Amino acid sequence: MPWYLYLAFKQLFPSGRRVTFFTCASTIGVFLGVWMLIIIIGVMSGFGYKYSRMIIDTQGEIQVRGTFIDNQEQLRGIIAKVSGVAATTPSAEGIVMIEYQKRPNYPGIIGVDPESVEKVIPISKYLLQGSMDDLDDDAVILSAGLAYALGARIGSKVTVVSPLTLERLNQDTYMMPTELTVAGIYEFGHQQLDKSIAIVTLRRMQELYGLGDSVHGINVRLAPGADADQVARAINETLPAGSRMFARTWMQSGEAFLFALKIERFMVIIIVAFVIVVVAFLVTSMLLVAVARKTREIGLYGALGATPWQSAMCFCFQGVLVGTLGTFLGVTIGLLTLSNIDPIARLIARVTGNWDLLVEIYQFTKVPAHITAPDIAIICVFAVGMSTLAGLIAAFRAAKLKPVEAMRSE
Amino acid sequence: MSDSVLTARALRKTYRSGNRRLEVFSNVDFHIAAGESVSIRGESGSGKSTLLNLLAALDTADSGTLAWDGCAKTGNAARGRFVGIIFQAFYLIPELNALENILMARRITGRIDPAARARAAELLDRVGLKDRGHHLPSQLSGGERQRVAVARALMNSPRVILADEPTGNLDEKTADSVMDLLLGICAETKTALVLVTHNPLYAKRTAREYFLHEGTLRPVR
Known part of the structure; x- marks a missing residue:
């Protein structure tokens, strides 16, 4: 293991001592941000996913509607021939x-x-x-x-x-x-x-x-893998001209609600993402304090043969490690929370007494949760990326220090 | 001069102070042979530490040349292997225990293998801290910390030890024991020692003695 990574570990988790305040505060900050993002994205996506499933399971992926369809057997035969x-x-x-x-x-x-x-x-x-x-x-x-x-x-x-x-x-x-x-x-x-x-x-x-x-x-x-929009278009093309019948996809059926959910999800994600940005500032300021406090130590690394770039990496990795640990905890506990979101929501609603209102607004009798691997990957990259950036700012400050000046500093 | 491990010629160092340039020293020549010990004394602010920093290539001179083992290449990695530096303020890494602090010198310049661990343990034993390897700097006395710093400076078997007032923060008794250790180990391992000190008694224990005064390095004996 490179010495700067080793030292970054040791400075976060010193031998024979309790974990430092910086490690705790920064990790908890990242954890809380990621945890909130996982839950919010999970629940907001859950509503969208559940609503989509509900439309599909109650109406099929495509609905052909008309005032009165007299020749349904014949029409079903025509539709059945459409690919997909x-x-x-x-x-x-x-x-x-x-x-x-x-x-x-x-x-x-x-x-x-x-x-x-x-x-x-x-x-x-x-x-x-x-x-x-x-x-x-x-x-x-x-x-x-x-x-x-x-x-x-x-x-x-x-x-x-x-x-x-x-x-x-x-x-x-x-x-x-x-x-x-x-x-x-x-x-x-x-x-x-x-x-x-x-x-x-x-x-x-x-x-x-x-x-x-x-x-x-x-x-x-x-059929699995078929594109609903494409098939709906194909069906509309096969429907008898002037029949006043049309095919629409499940997405068109719930368009307004799904769009509202999408906007709501986007807004909440933006707000919570700012929490992570704030945490990144916290990590930056703490690492900058660490750089200032360890100025003479940074000079020592140079005296022992380290390059400025290596000394900088030591602080950069602290940002990476804090980000990775906080993100890991956030994702793990976030997924655990999501898997029990319904009983948790019911408990909160029981305390606040507004479960009926919740059901009235969102229509679902269970709080749905659905999160995809790409969602989790985006959250991880964002959180670790912000922490790394925070570490880089401190690292840049450390890299600029000359060993002699650093060791002379008071 | 032929067996000189460290040679400096015509070193000149100035500092900018506002619009003026203050000359710390000029035309300083210095050399030290393998296994030799040299002391540099001088008043506070005379430039002793600056000269030591130039010899360690931690700082750059305005003019003059520096050669380690006859070679002008004096980069960071070379410093870690060629020079061992001991500071007045010890500069141990507080998050690492004594053994890890000693090993840090090797970590920065190379890899930690069983031989390196054995050497660190041997050095710890040599400086009389065999049972304190897992103690953090905060759990060690000033003398013990400086012993750890001596062991760290020796970890990479450097050709030269540069010691900048190594006993400056220690009481007389502890200082004596640290000096005994430093001079003894350097003699034993044939490591050259450049000792910057205020103490004339310690200076007398080295083979050659210099005095830095008003920018000139004069041999005392």
Whole structure:
């Protein structure tokens, strides 16, 4: 090991003595900055990632929408031929009144094709109770919030009234409310989706809304590695001209929210990055104090045969070592914190009493966390780079000292 | 002169003071042979330490030449191997223990191998601090610190030891023991010694004696 690296180690961790104040203060400073960056980037990215997953898992990567799609079988055949498409499923959406034991609710309702839906929208993955196999024309799957609001359980028989009932009344006919059995209860982990949604078969939905064979849209799952924008463009090109149908990607569906998250993430990163810059100033000033305090010692290195560049490296490496150690601790403890962010956030929210507000704003019932290797790499390079720069400033000061003048200094 | 390990010719050194140049000394000739000991005395501010710094190539002269072992190359790395310097204020590195301080001289100029460790331990033993190797400078007395500094100066088996008032910070008894050690080791290892001192008794113990006065280096004996 070069002597300047050895001495840098020894000056940070002296033999037989406690770790120096400089080492502790600088390392803790870098650690706190990196720790905060990891958590903030992890949580902000987590919201974006979770929101993206949620859109994809509930709607597929591409949605083809039109007012009424009459020839859905034919259209699915056309879409399936587009390169990059793995599966398609039709769907229809609306609003109904559901009543159970005189408790009414007005949830959104989605009609899905039980045969193809799982290939595009993996509802089974989110089922808390029940099974997709039990979803038939006389069954309904409720979101956890809706089931809770109605007081319904698996096997409960709920009454469903659709807007078509009112329409029929206007035509002096009466449409009997539909009785459906609860076959499952799901939770996506998103407040809006879990609050008030019911899932029925497409056939039942078409009946409730009087759609005939029409559907409202076709959801598309892509093959791994396929580019959603490209495939959406290709689908739009194949759609019949003048059909008033269009394909849009999941990114376009959640564009506003994802953009808001992106801006918020960027702003917070900038603010926290400044914390690291402040820490770098702290490291610089401490190392400059060390250079001033060790001026005569720097002269000694020269007397023992060291070049000014080598003496400078000793202080530069102290910045590098402090940065590396602080970054390592920050990343390790940051990742540990991220893996337990939900219980920690709940604990804080319990103390401050604003968990419901948090869920209201961000929609997720669990605090999501997602951080990628490139994110971590950027944080590490930034933190170690700033500390190295701090060390370089002190090193430059040390390199300028002439041994004789240094040893004469008081 | 033929066996001179360190030769300086016509050295001149001035310092700038405002618009004026103050001459410390001029036309100084100096040489020392292997194993020889030479002392330089003089009043405070006469330029003794400046001359020593020039001999160690820590400072540059305005004019004149310096040669180590007949060679004019006097860079940093060469200094570490050719010259061992002892200072009045010891200048031990506070974060390193006694043994590590001695090894530091080798670390800067080369690699630490088992032979280097053995030599450092042997020197520590030679200066009478065999059991204090793992003590930090702050745990050593002034005399012990200067002994460590002597051992450090000898670590690379230099041709010349340059000692700048090595007993200046020590009491009389400790100073005597350090001088005995320094003169003894230099004689034993045939290392040349240039001793800057105020003490005429210590100066008398060297083979030759100089006096630096008003910029002129005069031989006393």
